[in-house]
Amino acid sequence: MRMTRWFGRTLREAPAEAETASHQLLLRAGAIDQLMAGVYTYLPLGWRVKRKVEAIVREEMDAAGALEIHMPAIQPLDIWERSGRADAMGPVLFRLTDQRERPLALGPTHEEVVTQLFASQAQSYRDVPVTLYQIQTKFRDEARPRGGLVRVREFTMKDAYSFDADEAGLDASYGAMFEAYKRIFARCGVPTVPVEADSGAIGGKESREFIYLSDTGEDTIVICDRCGYAANTEKAEFVRPPVPPEEPLEVEPIETPGTTTIEALAAFLGVPASKTAKAVFYMATDPHDASAAAEPVFVVVRGDLQVNEVKLRNLLGGKDLRPMTDAESASYGIVPGYASPVGIDERVRVVVDTSIATSPNLVAGANVAGRHLRNVNLSREYHAHDVIDVALAEAGHTCARCGEGTLGTARGIEMGHVFRLGYIYSEAFEARVLDEAGEQRTPIMGCYGLGVDRVIAGAVQEHYDERGIIWPASIAPFDVHLVALGLGRDAELASDADALYTELTAAGLEVLYDDRDDSPGVKFNDADLIGVPLRVTASSRNHKAGVVEVLRRAGGDPDLVPRAEVASYLVAARAELLSALG
RNA sequence: CGGGGUGUAGCUCAGCCUGGUAGAGCGCUGCGUUUGGGACGCAGAGGCCCACAGUUCGAAUCUGUGCACCCCGACCA
Numbered sequence: 288m289r290m291t292r293w294f295g296r297t298l299r300e301a302p303a304e305a306e307t308a309s310h311q312l313l314l315r316a317g318a319i320d321q322l323m324a325g326v327y328t329y330l331p332l333g334w335r336v337k338r339k340v341e342a343i344v345r346e347e348m349d350a351a352g353a354l355e356i357h358m359p360a361i362q363p364l365d366i367w368e369r370s371g372r373a374d375a376m377g378p379v380l381f382r383l384t385d386q387r388e389r390p391l392a393l394g395p396t397h398e399e400v401v402t403q404l405f406a407s408q409a410q411s412y413r414d415v416p417v418t419l420y421q422i423q424t425k426f427r428d429e430a431r432p433r434g435g436l437v438r439v440r441e442f443t444m445k446d447a448y449s450f451d452a453d454e455a456g457l458d459a460s461y462g463a464m465f466e467a468y469k470r471i472f473a474r475c476g477v478p479t480v481p482v483e484a485d486s487g488a489i490g491g492k493e494s495r496e497f498i499y500l501s502d503t504g505e506d507t508i509v510i511c512d513r514c515g516y517a518a519n520t521e522k523a524e525f526v527r528p529p530v531p532p533e534e535p536l537e538v539e540p541i542e543t544p545g546t547t548t549i550e551a552l553a554a555f556l557g558v559p560a561s562k563t564a565k566a567v568f569y570m571a572t573d574p575h576d577a578s579a580a581a582e583p584v585f586v587v588v589r590g591d592l593q594v595n596e597v598k599l600r601n602l603l604g605g606k607d608l609r610p611m612t613d614a615e616s617a618s619y620g621i622v623p624g625y626a627s628p629v630g631i632d633e634r635v636r637v638v639v640d641t642s643i644a645t646s647p648n649l650v651a652g653a654n655v656a657g658r659h660l661r662n663v664n665l666s667r668e669y670h671a672h673d674v675i676d677v678a679l680a681e682a683g684h685t686c687a688r689c690g691e692g693t694l695g696t697a698r699g700i701e702m703g704h705v706f707r708l709g710y711i712y713s714e715a716f717e718a719r720v721l722d723e724a725g726e727q728r729t730p731i732m733g734c735y736g737l738g739v740d741r742v743i744a745g746a747v748q749e750h751y752d753e754r755g756i757i758w759p760a761s762i763a764p765f766d767v768h769l770v771a772l773g774l775g776r777d778a779e780l781a782s783d784a785d786a787l788y789t790e791l792t793a794a795g796l797e798v799l800y801d802d803r804d805d806s807p808g809v810k811f812n813d814a815d816l817i818g819v820p821l822r823v824t825a826s827s828r829n830h831k832a833g834v835v836e837v838l839r840r841a842g843g844d845p846d847l848v849p850r851a852e853v854a855s856y857l858v859a860a861r862a863e864l865l866s867a868l869g
Numbered sequence: 870c871g872g873g874g875u876g877u878a879g880c881u882c883a884g885c886c887u888g889g890u891a892g893a894g895c896g897c898u899g900c901g902u903u904u905g906g907g908a909c910g911c912a913g914a915g916g917c918c919c920a921c922a923g924u925u926c927g928a929a930u931c932u933g934u935g936c937a938c939c940c941c942g943a944c945c946a
Contacts, residue, residue: 299895299907300881304939324938372946378870379945396946430870430944438945505945706946734946773904808906815906826905836905 288331288765289788290801295320295330297813307503309748310435312756316817318764325432325440332817333743335764335797337443340742341422343474343761344445351467353418353447358400360424364390366399370715375574381426393426398712398734401448405730406718409450414720415730416456418464420447422739434503436744437700443739450713450730452722457731461493461707464735468497468703471737473869476759477745479702482508483518485597494706497737498699499745506699509680513692521597523680524687525694527642528591530561536648536662544657547624549590552659556650563590564643564651564663566626568616568635569599571606583611583619583635587628587671589642589649592678599638599677620654627652628669629660639671640678702745703737750841756818757840760864765799767791767857768819770810772826774802780830787825787835787853794854796861815840820864821857839864 295317304321305311313319318333329337345355364382367373373380373392381393394400401419409415425444432438449460465481472479479497496519498508509523510516518524546552553560565588570581584603586594596608616623619632628637629651643649643665651663665671686692710729712718719727743762750757758764769791771784788800799819801810814822824836824845835853837860838845848856 296879296896298880302880303875303882306940321938370946376946377944398946427945431940431942433940704946708946736946770905776904806904806906806908808904808908811906813907824905828905 288799290799290803293331293799295332297816305435307434307437307748308751309437309503309744312747312751312816312818313435313744316756319436325429325438327436327439332764336743336758336762337739339762339764340475340739341443341445344422344471344737344739347467347471347474348420348445348447351418351463353420353464353467355421356404356419357421358394358397358404358423360394360426362392362394362400364392366403366716367392370399370712372399377574379427379429381428394423395425395427396444396736397421397423397446398448398708398732399716402712402716402718402732405448405450405713406716409718409720409730411721412452412723412728414450416449416451416460418447418449418460418733420445420735433505434700434744436740437503438505439740442741445737445739447735449733449735450718451733452720452728452730454731457707457733461705461733464705464733465495468705468735468737470869472497472499472702472742474761475742475746476761476868477702477742477749480508480510480517480699482510482699483516483522484704485519485522485601492707492709494704496701497703497705499702499741499749500697500699501745501748502698503748504699506701507696508699509682509684509694509696511686511688511692511694514686514689516686516688516692518680520680520696521595523694524676525678525680526685526687526690527589527640527645527678528561528684530646533647535664535667538663538668539661540653541650541659541661542657543625543659546657546659552650553590558650560590561646562648562650564588564628564649565590565592565594566621566628566652567594568611568621568626569608570611570615571603571608574605574607582606583615583632584608584638585621585626585628585631585635586638586640586677587643587651588640588678589646592640592642593681594640595677595679598675602638602673602675602677622652622654622656625652625654625656625658627654627660627663628671629663630654631669636673637669637671638673638675638677639665641674641676642678643671644674700741700745700748701738702741703735705735706733708732708734751818754812755816758818758820759868760820760861761868763818763820764797765819766796766821766861767798768814768817768822769798769800770814770822770824771800771802772807772810772824775804777827777830780825780827783830783850784825787823787850790854791823791857794858796854796857821860823853823857 297317298315301311320328383391422445451457477499479499481495482498484494484496507520546555549560567586569584571584572581573579619635648662651660653660682696684694713729722728774781791798820840822838833850834847836845837848
């Protein structure tokens with residue numbers, strides 16, 4: 288491609304709207320252009336990268352045995368009602384109406400469509416296992432788009448769905464996708480760690496997110512420094528910091544005026560927070576049925592821990608949680624600031640973290656303003672409906688997996704997600720196949736998402752320097768950036784540069800040819816910003832010496848390569864860069 | 870949805886407090902000089918100052934109401 292025929296310009300300064308390196312550089316290089324919040328145009332530069340990523344995804348999906356299809360982005364709303372997600376998706380679902388006033392939705396994902404498709408096509412066990420995938424535009428009306436391509440409202444996702452006869456089949460399908468994902472991210476130059484993720488109310492026994500670790504990320508994960516256990520904080524298990532055993536002591540009321548927080552209480556009594564019980568109370572509501580009565584839930588965790596609302600929500604079967612209003616807490620005899628599970632109203636469901644069961648003689652509230660109780664013990668002063676893991680893992684906690692390592696936290700961006708779905712959708716859409724015995728069987732499903740735009744953002748975030756992007760060779764918009772200097776002055780050089788461009792293209796290389804009449808500084812700076820892996824400089828000086836200069840964007844010294852060997856040299860250099868990505 | 874911030878040239882921003890003919894740098898166009906790391910001179914083009922409604926003789930500037938965008942949080946099958 289000749290730059291004189293190119294569309295999209297480089298920017299010397301980053302637009303004010305961009306904060307992260309990936310966002311700034313993609314804008315400055317002229318790869319993307321924002322139309323509105325969370326909606327971007329891909330310019331020729333970015334589009335070439337996107338097609339490279341998609342090609343890698345296709346290769347690995349096909350190699351894993353998946354079959355590519357293309358489903359509609361526009362969907363009838365009734366399939367969302369059938370799966371029960373029309374309400375659950377809430378405002379994130381883009382809705383519209385056709386001219387016959389039929390309610391429609393723009394697909395935020397395609398479980399409904401694919402399951403209906405499978406149900407209409409598949410008839411017998413001979414039709415499974417099958418994994419279908421597509422590369423599709425998804426629409427989600429995100430409350431807050433952010434980070435350039437990281438969280439957007441219209442985006443490209445590779446989504447795959449597997450259908451298997453049984454759990455063992457799902458194991459194989461899921462495993463194949465898991466391995467394919469590892470290869471895709473490695474080949475795209477985006478390091479990821481698979482972390483255990485919450486599978487939500489939707490169920491399923493295993494769900495993993497592929498996280499690219501970056502301080503610019505919006506997800507928080509915990510990682511064990513010893514065994515490598517990695518999990519989303521929502522899901523992470525941990526060992527509660529132990530407290531010394533004690534014999535149960537007698538309950539003793541204490542006057543604690545104006546002491547409504549754990550911090551204040553611990554300071555007032557001169558005890559560590561782990562000697563206190565923290566109470567948090569919610570109303571649980573049914574997201575599918577606004578008219579259903581809300582259920583009061585009272586959660587107790589040790590004072591040094593925090594409530595993990597995702598774990599709590601899973602216990603409650605996916606209900607939404609909101610804080611109890613003052614009127615509601617008053618109606619159950621709960622006194623905020625002095626709330627206590629002791630003597631609580633029987634209508635309230637009491638959920639206790641496992642930390643409480645092993646921590647004797649805690650200071651808890653008394654449900655009387657200005658008063659707490661010392662030496663409260665579970666099963667003696669009060670009883671719990673549930674004793675579960677309902678606390679949030681934090682940095683410094685001990686790993687539950689190996690029991691020895693210490694958990695640390697890190698930020699990251701979710702690049703992909705593999706998920707054992709189970710039977711939810713196949714049952715909702717009555718997808719059945721006949722088995723060998725002639726019995727109707729419901730297939731078990733898995734789903735596997737991968738954010739193409741995020742892979743691009745992650746690749747840039749991972750590979751850049753103060754001068755610009757350093758594209759991984761596998762997804763670079765071009766293989767070679769041919770920079771010709773002083774074309775206007777040296778007709779012989781100009782004709783040789785044109786010839787070189789033709790020659791490199793004929794050798795199978797994708798070449799961006801800077802044939803503009805600009806100064807060397809402008810050209811070199813643009814080349815650095817755009818970040819093509821190999822830069823070839825043709826100048827009068829080199830031309831006279833019968834060489835060109837080759838520089839790798841990633842670093843190192845330039846090589847002077849004899850003119851006759853340039854094409855083969857570059858083909859080899861490109862192969863070398865690609866092989867480093869696996 | 871809560872909190873904060875910003876809307877002026879393609880980009881980065883001044884001007885607003887204290888109302889009186891729309892500004893700078895970069896970029897863009899033409900001519901000339903330059904040419905291995907964002908050159909220089911000369912001449913130009915480019916604006917509904919986010920929108921609407923007020924106040925005023927007069928509004929980019931003051932007031933109100935919207936809208937958009939960004940950041941933090943909530944949310945994120």
